[in-house]
Amino acid sequence: MEYDLLIIGTTVAALGLAETAGKDLKILIADQTEMVAYEYVNSFKLPSVYSESAAYYKRFHDLNADILLNCEITNISYNRGSYLIEIFSGTEYRTFEAKRIADTRSKEENITAKSLNCLIINKNKDEAVEILSDKFNHDAFKEVTFIPETDENLGIMIMKVSCPLEMSLPEARHKLIELWLKRPERLRKWKIAAIGQCFDTKAKFPYCEKNENYFLLPSDYYITPEESYEAGVQLGRRLLA
Amino acid sequence: MIYRRLVNGKAEEKPAGCESFHKHFEVIVAGLGTAGIYAAISAGRNGAQVLGIDRLSAVGGMGTVGYVSGYYYGLGGGLHIKVDEEAEQLAEESFLNTVEPKKYLFENKAKENNVELLLESTVTGVFMEGKTVKGVSVFSKGETLNFSCDILIDATADANVCTIAGCSTRYGRETDGLTRPFTSVRISLRKDGLLARTNHDSGYVNQNDPFQLSQGILHAHRSQLLEEFADPDSRLLFIAPFVGIREGRLIEAEITITARDVIECKQADEPLFYGYSDFDKHGKDHALESEVLQDLYVAANLSTVCFSVPVTLQNLIPKGYKSLLAAGRHLGVDHDTASILRMKRDMQKCGESVGVCAALAARYGVQPTEVPYQEIKKILEETGCLTEEHNKGIWFDDRYRKEKVKWLKCPEKIKAELKTDRPGIAIYSCKLLGDSIVPHLKKWMEENDKMLRTNSALALGLIGDASCLDTLREIVRNRDAFYYKDCRRTNQLRSAIAIYLLGKLGDLEIMPTLREILCDPLEYEKPLYHEITELSYHFNNTKNFNEVYYQIVSQAAMAVIRIMRKHEEVKEEAREILKKAFEDDRHIRNTTAMPPKTYEYESMENIKRYVLSSI
Numbered sequence A: 001m002e003y004d005l006l007i008i009g010t011t012v013a014a015l016g017l018a019e020t021a022g023k024d025l026k027i028l029i030a031d032q033t034e035m036v037a038y039e040y041v042n043s044f045k046l047p048s049v050y051s052e053s054a055a056y057y058k059r060f061h062d063l064n065a066d067i068l069l070n071c072e073i074t075n076i077s078y079n080r081g082s083y084l085i086e087i088f089s090g091t092e093y094r095t096f097e098a099k100r101i102a103d104t105r106s107k108e109e110n111i112t113a114k115s116l117n118c119l120i121i122n123k124n125k126d127e128a129v130e131i132l133s134d135k136f137n138h139d140a141f142k143e144v145t146f147i148p149e150t151d152e153n154l155g156i157m158i159m160k161v162s163c164p165l166e167m168s169l170p171e172a173r174h175k176l177i178e179l180w181l182k183r184p185e186r187l188r189k190w191k192i193a194a195i196g197q198c199f200d201t202k203a204k205f206p207y208c209e210k211n212e213n214y215f216l217l218p219s220d221y222y223i224t225p226e227e228s229y230e231a232g233v234q235l236g237r238r239l240l241a
Numbered sequence B: 001m002i003y004r005r006l007v008n009g010k011a012e013e014k015p016a017g018c019e020s021f022h023k024h025f026e027v028i029v030a031g032l033g034t035a036g037i038y039a040a041i042s043a044g045r046n047g048a049q050v051l052g053i054d055r056l057s058a059v060g061g062m063g064t065v066g067y068v069s070g071y072y073y074g075l076g077g078g079l080h081i082k083v084d085e086e087a088e089q090l091a092e093e094s095f096l097n098t099v100e101p102k103k104y105l106f107e108n109k110a111k112e113n114n115v116e117l118l119l120e121s122t123v124t125g126v127f128m129e130g131k132t133v134k135g136v137s138v139f140s141k142g143e144t145l146n147f148s149c150d151i152l153i154d155a156t157a158d159a160n161v162c163t164i165a166g167c168s169t170r171y172g173r174e175t176d177g178l179t180r181p182f183t184s185v186r187i188s189l190r191k192d193g194l195l196a197r198t199n200h201d202s203g204y205v206n207q208n209d210p211f212q213l214s215q216g217i218l219h220a221h222r223s224q225l226l227e228e229f230a231d232p233d234s235r236l237l238f239i240a241p242f243v244g245i246r247e248g249r250l251i252e253a254e255i256t257i258t259a260r261d262v263i264e265c266k267q268a269d270e271p272l273f274y275g276y277s278d279f280d281k282h283g284k285d286h287a288l289e290s291e292v293l294q295d296l297y298v299a300a301n302l303s304t305v306c307f308s309v310p311v312t313l314q315n316l317i318p319k320g321y322k323s324l325l326a327a328g329r330h331l332g333v334d335h336d337t338a339s340i341l342r343m344k345r346d347m348q349k350c351g352e353s354v355g356v357c358a359a360l361a362a363r364y365g366v367q368p369t370e371v372p373y374q375e376i377k378k379i380l381e382e383t384g385c386l387t388e389e390h391n392k393g394i395w396f397d398d399r400y401r402k403e404k405v406k407w408l409k410c411p412e413k414i415k416a417e418l419k420t421d422r423p424g425i426a427i428y429s430c431k432l433l434g435d436s437i438v439p440h441l442k443k444w445m446e447e448n449d450k451m452l453r454t455n456s457a458l459a460l461g462l463i464g465d466a467s468c469l470d471t472l473r474e475i476v477r478n479r480d481a482f483y484y485k486d487c488r489r490t491n492q493l494r495s496a497i498a499i500y501l502l503g504k505l506g507d508l509e510i511m512p513t514l515r516e517i518l519c520d521p522l523e524y525e526k527p528l529y530h531e532i533t534e535l536s537y538h539f540n541n542t543k544n545f546n547e548v549y550y551q552i553v554s555q556a557a558m559a560v561i562r563i564m565r566k567h568e569e570v571k572e573e574a575r576e577i578l579k580k581a582f583e584d585d586r587h588i589r590n591t592t593a594m595p596p597k598t599y600e601y602e603s604m605e606n607i608k609r610y611v612l613s614s615i
């Protein structure tokens, strides 16, 4: 099957790009996971954004593009103005051709920092304020940042645990849990509600052309999903121009 | 040796040598979900050097990443008991539920038991010598790695590795090839600080087409925006990033467990573990299920009766293959039985027992079938994976009704139960007794007690005796809206049962009534579709779904098809009825106002599609 554009990653930048370019280009979007907008939603990067996952699923669903979730891009080669792509999904390899590629994920080597985040909850909402004013005399917690959320009934905070760039997600999860199990007394009443299903990452650069018609547009370069979406829109316009 | 993979719909086989392999493991487990993680831990615990591979970034599959954190039936026993206790304890101290603790404990236990974990890695090909599996290729973080093994365990839930290896599999039900509905699982934080997990059944999708499956996943999760699912009292935390698929490909095993085996409580000489559940089929389109299941589920109204099912090694070996075992919901069962043998406790025991067989086979350098059963049994009994008590038989096993079920033989006992609004056991017992009970049933049909008369007719209908026809027709003509009360849920309406039986009996005289149900626009105006006459029944228990109308219309459509297949002479008439009935979407609209691709919409759409494809 032939496409005008392969977008790698079901990210927010991919959404902006596909919504813009999908009007004229035949697009395939491929992702290793079945999450969408995960760099903001499933990473617990920002307060409350994680609650918007269903809306993002709707926008991806409504795109004028073919989408392959849960797949591995096993090979990409370049041949006379076109990319040959081999994708494994389910039980089978499939081959596709695309004139252009836009990779919206962040590769390890292009990241400046990463953390694994989780959402912690306390039934007493006032304790969040107290925790933030605390200075933990606890070495392990030096790598931890808390971001409080507003909620009428509960204390809710995002806890970010920074991780070495080479650390894998399972390793980071273990690090976070082990840290949490040894948490200082002040945090005893807090409980983990959910741990991010991907890292909260920060790319080194917003955009570059890796090869001819092969663009890198790391969605996580931007602080907010709105900016990231806009970056996708901009690339889409450029491709259509 | 050959290397085999599937490319663009075809098998591609290339010669390969041992130099292809990066490393050897005694046991490789592909898929570290509910069953696979226990297969890996158990194989390691029994001395094998194990490689566990999963494409997700955590182990535990549906039970952790899919967020199916609770248990539904299954029989507790074996290694999972201790893990569950530890997870509960961790959760109590530090988490809102057991999902993250379980991932953490599983991964630690795997390492403690000599299991090397390769996560975010997908099995993409197999190495084979004839029909003996020798190893796998894995795509892991940008590169392909090859590993050889003595025994490979396919624990992918969809028989993915078996399919790559060329094993025969089956998929979906006989009528329309569909599997059980799949589900979007949503995790929210309630105002009281607790987590809530809600399942929204999301309809049906061809899981073997990755484009369709991807669209299905996006659609299922977007449906969380529907007003019906809105919950102002909770905050959405996330949607489980592993969609809730209940049934996929099933292996063609050396021996397949069928629904008939289950219902007849067929025993096994060398069980590895017992599964236990009701036929938890989820879909409402009973009319499209097999007659074996409908005889129990619809005609005898026994939807929540639980059965214990022995599973043997022969049910876990893909037919004709060596050094390959299956662990998980894709084991060798038919479609009906797949709705019993999939519960988490049982899949965990499935993994544990397969792990033991694989480790011992690797230790002795033989095939799993050559390991003495007594040795396997001893290990499984020590952990509690296999116990005599698990051979429970048949039970009503919930708060509504807790009692052991025994099929009845004594006519007087049968008669006593047929007089009640819970006649299911008696009706099904009559089916098992067959001709010997017919004279009694005929006699009871003449008695004054209406319940006894009608229930005797249902029993005769199930046996296939025509003397019940007048009574069954009368039930349908009157649109008898009585609900039986055998079960805590999915109780059947008398009319729907009678329509099913009349279809099975190929009754020509009921055709005009079926035409009326299917084609007369005034049918929907009848009070039974709009008034709750039976308070004990959860009427229209899914929001926005007219269950009474749905069951009557769907059974009527299928009855016309059955009659048409039995009587060539009414073929044209039947076709005309069905065409007219489904020429537009009114039956869908009378059933639900939910949009296309929702479970509610698709329940009637499945009937429409099947009907139109049958004429």
Ligand SMILES: Cc1cc2nc3c(=O)[nH]c(=O)nc-3n(C[C@H](O)[C@H](O)[C@H](O)COP(=O)(O)OP(=O)(O)OC[C@H]3O[C@@H](n4cnc5c(N)ncnc54)[C@H](O)[C@@H]3O)c2cc1C
Pocket: A090, B030, B031, B032, B033, B034, B035, B036, B053, B054, B055, B056, B060, B061, B062, B063, B068, B070, B071, B072, B073, B074, B121, B122, B123, B124, B155, B156, B157, B160, B161, B183, B185, B199, B243, B244, B245, B246, B327, B328, B329, B330, B342, B343, B344, B345, B347
């Ligand atoms: C919505 C829903 C609700 C349910 N509710 C309950 C309940 O309340 N109680 C209960 O007991 N049961 C419940 N069940 C049933 C039960 O959860 C599942 O049947 C059971 O978990 C399946 O176990 P499994 O090991 O076969 O599959 P899974 O747990 O799905 O594991 C399969 C694993 O294989 C991996 N995999 C697949 N292909 C590859 C590959 N090529 N390479 C590497 N890895 C691969 C997957 O990533 C996954 O981790 C529910 C199921 C669903 C869908």
